[in-house]
Amino acid sequence: MKKGAYLLLIAAVSALGGLLFGYDTGVINGAQFYLTEHFGLSDALKGWVVGSALLGCFVGAIVAGPLSIKIGRKWSLIISAILFTLSAYGSGLPELFPQSVSMLVFFRILGGLGIGIASMNAPMYIAEIAPTNIRGRMVTYYQLAIVIGFFVVFLATYFIGTTLTLEENIAFGWRRMFWSELIPSISFLVLLFVVPKSPRWLALKGKDDEALAILKRINGNELALKEILLIKDSLQETKQNIKVNYFSKSILAIIVIGTVLSVLQQFTGINAVLYYGADIFEKALGFGKEDVLAQQILLAFVNLVFTFVAMFTVDKFGRKPLLYIGSVGMIIGFLLLGVTLQQQQVGMLSLIGVLLFIASFALSMGPVVWVLLSEMFPNKIRSLAMSVAVSAQWAANYMVSQSFPVVMGSETNVQAPWNGSLPYFIFIAFILVIVFVTYKFIPETKGKSLEEIEGFWN
Structure with a gap:
């Protein structure tokens, strides 16, 4: 297999973890109405069923760091694929099995564990194996796969939901929505056995010959020899002093910066829009219930198209310029939505605001953010630092997803002068923080090897 095709295979297989991330997160959106009717869930129980997977994501991201160090990135992803498969089947147990809310939550948490493990290991694995000049684009395959997962699952749930009657969807249609995830999860599990292990993990374990063989296949002999020397030099300190002081001023600062950036990704309000997009379209924008699934597809389509734009510009323009451009666009988008809500002039301008965001x-x-997190941490702390940053991101995701409907329904938000716009102005404040953090603390990593980026912190 030629070098380019081999790299594409590696990126595509590992990015399937991102597709399952998006698919597993999005499938509950399409199924929740029908399973709520099936089980007769109260609002509190419905929130627990929907939010339980996020708790699994949090725990999965925490254990992903030590797991990645112990068994490697590849086998960590294999474990996540097994968890995805078990979750997909178990969440839609056939009617002959006594499915209960507790069993459903158990399997949703299993899926969350899979997402947590994959969300840390997949982008890190791609970054560690990709050539420097295209690393940014290859890591964005992961985000692209997440978005494709959202888009495909909205199409799948829309198809299942519209081909069955309401009674059939309540009885068993929601089970089929969960089972549709079995196709990508089993594919992910099988294909993971054909990709190599991370050369940087192999070097970390002292298997330099195996690492060099993989680097040669990816970069060619000359570049591979240079890169293995850089990797060994960066790991020398770790080999001399196995215990790394994570609370030293320099290392703690790197972890804090990465974690803050990771958390701020969620405080933009993205998952409030994706998880509660149906409510936004119905309550804020005046769409009817029958249009909800179609509107979700529109959101996912815009998300997909502009992720492609990012994929082809991140190595050309750099990481920081995209963060600045995107922050301005997000602010303008939420300003359009927020002001039209305040003025009670909800309409096409409001929809443009949501889509622009x-x-x-x-x-x-x-x-x-996924590109930077996979690049910015030094070799010796990458696994555990990524674990901290990603688990904090899932905790922030849970906070936003639980607090958003509370703020939306609060008396302060409903009444003048906010008229339903308060959450979007809160999100704008956090986006302004992103601009500051990017300017002050985030290095430009375009075109630099992981070891050169490590030198920036020194």
């Missing part, structure tokens, strides 16, 4: 996020904070 989605497009701007997909161009910037969506893919670029």
